[in-house]
Amino acid sequence: MPLPKAELHLHIEGTLEPELAFTLAHRNGITLPHPTVQDLRAAYSFTDLQSFLNLYYELMDVLRTEADFTDLANAYLTRAAAQGVRHAEIFFDPQAHTSRGIPLDTVVNGLAAALDTSLRDHGISTALILCFLRDRPASEALHTLHQARPHLHRISAVGLDSAEVGHPPQNFTAVFAAARDLGLRCVAHAGEEGPPSYIWQALNLLHAERIDHGIRALEDPDLLAHLARTQTPLTVCPLSNVRLRAVPTLAQHPLPALLDAGLLVTVNSDDPSYFGGYVHDNYEALRTHLGLDEATLRQLARNSFTASFLPPERKKALIAEVDAHPATG
Numbered sequence: 001m002p003l004p005k006a007e008l009h010l011h012i013e014g015t016l017e018p019e020l021a022f023t024l025a026h027r028n029g030i031t032l033p034h035p036t037v038q039d040l041r042a043a044y045s046f047t048d049l050q051s052f053l054n055l056y057y058e059l060m061d062v063l064r065t066e067a068d069f070t071d072l073a074n075a076y077l078t079r080a081a082a083q084g085v086r087h088a089e090i091f092f093d094p095q096a097h098t099s100r101g102i103p104l105d106t107v108v109n110g111l112a113a114a115l116d117t118s119l120r121d122h123g124i125s126t127a128l129i130l131c132f133l134r135d136r137p138a139s140e141a142l143h144t145l146h147q148a149r150p151h152l153h154r155i156s157a158v159g160l161d162s163a164e165v166g167h168p169p170q171n172f173t174a175v176f177a178a179a180r181d182l183g184l185r186c187v188a189h190a191g192e193e194g195p196p197s198y199i200w201q202a203l204n205l206l207h208a209e210r211i212d213h214g215i216r217a218l219e220d221p222d223l224l225a226h227l228a229r230t231q232t233p234l235t236v237c238p239l240s241n242v243r244l245r246a247v248p249t250l251a252q253h254p255l256p257a258l259l260d261a262g263l264l265v266t267v268n269s270d271d272p273s274y275f276g277g278y279v280h281d282n283y284e285a286l287r288t289h290l291g292l293d294e295a296t297l298r299q300l301a302r303n304s305f306t307a308s309f310l311p312p313e314r315k316k317a318l319i320a321e322v323d324a325h326p327a328t329g
């Protein structure tokens with residue numbers, strides 16, 4: 001059985017497997033532009049973040065009803081359980097749905113139907129993180145936050161995702177301040193393709209408590225020292241970084257350098273259906289291609305709980321499960 005772990009960087013829309021996409025397309029009377037599952041999988045070849053996002057947003061068209069979102073989340077949770085996931089903090093992209101006429105209620109109620117029974121059905125506790133699309137106007141993000149008000153009891157945090165370069169965190173300072181006023185925690189994608197200055201902005205202007213990706217922090221020694229001193233977690237996604245060519249190969253992935261610099265690093269899957277592996281597959285890839293040893297993998301699993309938004313007692317209990325877990329070899 002894989003090490004117990006938390007997944008902190010997972011876009012639920014990025015878990016849409018081609019087979020489920022075809023099932024939902026059929027159910028909703030939609031014709032996909034790719035005739036077969038094999039043709040669709042063959043399209044999963046990306047040159048950068050934008051080339052991925054184009055397909056990611058296109059395929060979302062199959063998600064129309066509450067049942068579609070419930071089926072999507074249940075399919076993820078089933079796979080995650082088999083990968084040792086005990087807690088998942090799950091991103092969703094409301095604007096990608098409301099912009100094509102799907103009400104926010106449909107999205108949240110559909111996801112909630114799966115998440116509410118996840119601990120019982122899959123042994124996975126969950127939290128939801130509402131992400132703003134940074135390549136759309138901040139005014140639209142603010143409107144989305146207002147639309148989400150009836151659902152705030154189900155939402156733990158806000159995040160910032162989509163095309164990074166040219167869309168700095170500073171554009172969303174007021175939106176994140178409004179989210180904090182509503183009692184929401186804050187995280188943000190930064191330093192995936194964008195420069196270290198975007199990570200500084202996410203920290204200083206958005207008050208992000210975790211940085212999603214953050215791998216370009218390595219280019220700024222002061223930033224690296226700051227992240228180490230404050231133990232601000234990074235949610236790193238190795239397979240994603242290689243598939244989107246932020247990093248040339250797994251063997252050249254900067255995760256070991258980030259650990260050596262003393263950062264609180266976690267391992268996550270990002271959009272597992274598109275990037276060739278779920279979260280445990282990312283751990284195994286680090287073992288295979290970077291030679292990470294058992295002790296380091298175990299530390300990464302502990303970090304995933306430390307960096308989560310779980311209450312201290314449950315963190316402690318889950319970390320104890322990591323310590324008690326037999327060697328995975």
Ligand SMILES: Nc1ncnc2[nH]cnc12
Pocket residue numbers: 011014049056161162163189192240270271
């Ligand atoms: N890796 C990623 N970066 C930015 N936005 C995303 N949305 C889904 N996956 C993403």
Ligand SMILES: [Zn+2]
Pocket residue numbers: 009011161189212270
């Ligand atoms: Zn992401």
